Structures are given as structure tokens and as C-alpha cells.
Amino acid sequence: MSIVKEFTKGLWAEIPPFRFVLGLCPTLAVTKSVETGIGMGLMLTFVLVFSNILISLLRKIIPPSVRIACFIVVIATFVVIVELVSQAYAYPLYQKLGIFIPLIVVNCIVLGRAEAFASKNGVVASIADGLGMGIGYTISLTVLAAIRELFGAGTLYGIKIMGPSFEPFTFMVSAPGAFVCLGLILCTMNLFGKAKDM
Amino acid sequence: MSDYLLMAVSAIFVNNILLAQYLGNCPFVGVSKKMDTAAGMAGGVVFVLTLAGVITWTIDFFLLxxxxxxxxxxxxxxxxIAALVQFVETFLKKMVPPLYKGLGIFLPLITTNCAIFGVCIINVRKDFNFMETLVFSVTSAIGFGLALVIMAGLRERMATARIPKIMEGTAVTMITAGFMALSFFGFLGMA
Structure with a gap:
């Protein structure tokens, strides 16, 4: 029962980054198009799940005083794996995401879950937590990216949606548009209760 | 020389690390509530980023x-970067305890500040030489500090303003940041 709860909390109650305001940089940077948004979400899910597993397995061995450094090494290892795999098999996506793939290392969500959850809980619960948070993050990025791509370029996942007379609202795909759009989504989330403050 | 100047202006204003490149947003939202913590964080980032940029470039160039x-x-x-942050933390704890207390949780979080790691990666991916690395690291950090301090000033004013209930908290901060980014777009003609 609790496993299901650990999984579903990442999907709504604590959905990152709308409720659990962490990991904003990639949220803003890679949501110009749905393709990059989903790509980043899936990569993060992979890193989150596997780092949660390993940290949860090692939680009794890692000395508390150097735990953050240990967590980061574990996370960085999985990020390198993602980086090399995407370079080999999904090169266009790798190029579009650019420096934001190595930047998964410093995504606060991964370290935050390692510190707050995986270092205190068993393997199965940690997998559920990582998977839930990762999928929640993917959903968030997809929603934000869909809004920005639709209004900013008139397309969705590269497919033309808006009619020929549509004038792209390029503000949405620029940096200020990213901030404002995320702000408006956070407003909408506030309608359903207060977000966790950082 | 003019190349470096252009690079500096570009990094501080035009391609501001925070507002145009989306790096370092967590501390931007987290520590911009009060001016003194924002200024402390800005100082910490300038210090750490300069050292980290130079050290990582050296390691990359001569070893990797x-x-x-x-x-x-x-x-x-x-x-x-993690080792450097640890060093700065120990140093501040001993020498400047009030600042150490003010920064609180966000000092260890400099480790996971994307701005630091991002700039180090940009330095080596763009094949900068040593001087370029130094200039880019320092000016990026200054750009980060500038945006952070401006934001703290805005948020201190906003604390007394009446904000619609659903916009409270991070939402209004993000929208303010959006308009700040828009105003920084005005520098686009300079470089």
C-alpha cells in the first residue's frame, strides 16, 4: 500500500517542479519543444531511479559525514552513462540538449531525493519514489513544453497544429517567456493548494 | 583586449547566465528574499565560480x-566543485560566522548550483584558452550576482505590496524574473 503511495506522490501531491520547486534550470531551458522536454524527462527518470537504487543499497555503508560527496559520485556515474548512451544512439537529441545533459548531475531533484528519501528507505520504496518523481517531472516538462511550443512555434512535437495564418508568439520560446509561463503554471497549481516553499 | 571586454559585457548583460541561459535558478528563487543573503550568495558564487572555472579548465587541459x-x-x-565548496564553507564558518549563518542551507547547495558547473562545462566545450576562461568565469559570476541582487531588491519591495493570493510565493517570483529577463533583452544591441 505504502509503495503505491510513494509512487503516486510524485505524480500530483509533490509533483516536481510545480509543487516541489526544484530543478528549475532544465525546466526552463529544455522546454522550447516537446521533443527535448520528454527527452530530458526520461533521462532524469533513468538517473533518478538508478541512483535511488544504489544509494538505498549503500545507505548503511556510506558514512554520514561524507554522504553528499558519495551521492554526487553515484549520480555523476549514471549521468555519464546517460550522456554516452544518448551520444551513441540519439545524437540529434544529444546535440539539442547540449550542456543540460551533464547538468543533470546538479539537478537538485536527484540529490534532494537521495538525501530525503533513498538514504533513509529500502530499495523497493526508493524505486517507487524515484520512478514517481521522474515520471512526474516528465509530465511537468511535457506540459510546459507543449504550451510553449504550441504558442511559440505553432507546432506540437514538430507537427504543425496552427493554421497558416497563425503568427508565432515568439515571446513564449524566448527566455522571458519561459519564466512567465512557468510562473503562470505555478499560479494555476496554487489554485489547488499552496506549493511547498523552498 | 577589446575581445575580453566584449566577452565581459556579453556575459554580464546580454547572455546573462541566469536570465538568458537559464543556469542557477534554484538559488535565484531560494535566496533572493532578503538583500543580505542575496549579496552573500552572490559573493560566494563569484569566489567559487572563479576558482572552479580556472581549476577545472586546468585539470581538463593538462590531465583529461x-x-x-x-x-x-x-x-x-x-x-x-564539491571539494571547493566544502573548503569555502569551512573557511566562512571559522572567519565570518554571521555570513555562514545567513547563507544556511544554500551554501552546501552551491555545489549543486548549475551556474557553477554549467560555466565550467561551457569553458571547456567552447575551447576557451586560459585568459578567456578566467574572464568568462568571473563575468558570468558577476552577471549572476547582479541578477540575484536586483531580484532581492524587487522582492523586498514586493513583500509590502498586495499580491493576488494565487500568485503568492514562487509564482510571482518567476513572473517578475520573466520581466527582468525581458528588460535584459534590451542589452542585445550592445554586443
């Missing part, structure tokens, strides 16, 4: 490239 270990970049860089 030399021995064909470029794929280890991510791990090596993050370890160097």
Missing part, C-alpha cells in the same frame, strides 16, 4: 585531454 579521459569530465568537475 592529455590522457584521453574526456568522458570522465562530468565526474571530475563535480568532485572538484
Amino acid at each position: 585531454r592529455h590522457f584521453d579521459l574526456v568522458y570522465l569530465r562530468t565526474i571530475v568537475f563535480i568532485l572538484v
